[in-house]
């Protein structure tokens with residue numbers, strides 16, 4: 001007997017209700033003052049299926065700080081700008097260290113392990129910035145997000161950006177250290193400014209799931225028909241998300257969820273079920289690796305109930 005496809009809308013609503021009822025929520029990111037004030041009880045989830053069906057649950061329309069989820073999109077832009085030359089400045093291996101770790105950089109001559117840890121994302125941002133003023137580079141990133149999500153209302157939360165600019169001493173240390181090796185080429189303050197601002201882009205789960213659609217469908221947005229990247233590039237970005245998208249929790253995420261995913265300390269996760277769906281989830285409480293605690297649990301429930309893990313049922 002063939003098992004019927006589970007009802008996606010129902011599954012997402014059920015998961016949202018289950019998550020909202022849980023008391024284990026993790027801890028909100030305390031090191032960025034503006035994020036420390038976010039309500040830990042928020043939870044939202046949006047799944048956009050291949051046919052365009054949108055299944056939503058919880059606080060799916062509430063904008064949150066996408067933080068490191070932005071690194072998927074800056075990586076896409078930087079690859080579009082310099083292609084494989086990007087890999088001279090950043091590696092493609094999981095780090096096995098915290099997202100803001102400093103020790104590995106010294107051992108590896110200022111070349112960050114991958115584009116998703118902070119050091120790697122700073123190097124990627126620096127590539128986008130080269131040849132531009134910070135304002136122009138930021139405009140390019142924001143325009144790209146609006147284009148992908150098909151939504152001009154997406155903005156940068158200046159309060160969050162300013163908050164990080166005042167307190168991001170560790171990122172400043174990473175950037176200065178890389179500058180000493182020539183891995184960062186622009187004035188460090190410029191690169192940091194663009195980085196803090198793209199991390200401070202605010203989006204809802206629906207907007208984020210929209211923006212991720214090209215990754216689920218071989219580089220092409222099935223709705224607009226826009227080819228954003230080649231199928232090969234989409235596949236490779238997904239591979240990096242699977243192996244590096246959750247820092248030192250990437251193995252656990254692959255083990256439990258089985259999808260390429262990218263987290264941010266705002267509590268958002270973008271996950272990609274190739275050929276099937278683009279998924280965004282948000283719950284501000286984090287686990288010890290700095291990834292959304294309930295976000296991961298919700299995604300695990302989704303892939304189990306839908307049979308969507310890339311490794312099989």
Ligand SMILES: NC(=O)CC[C@H](N)C(=O)O
Nearest residue numbers: 067068099118199264265
């Ligand atoms: N993991 C994250 O989301 C970190 C991003 C944050 N803006 C930082 O640089 O610390």
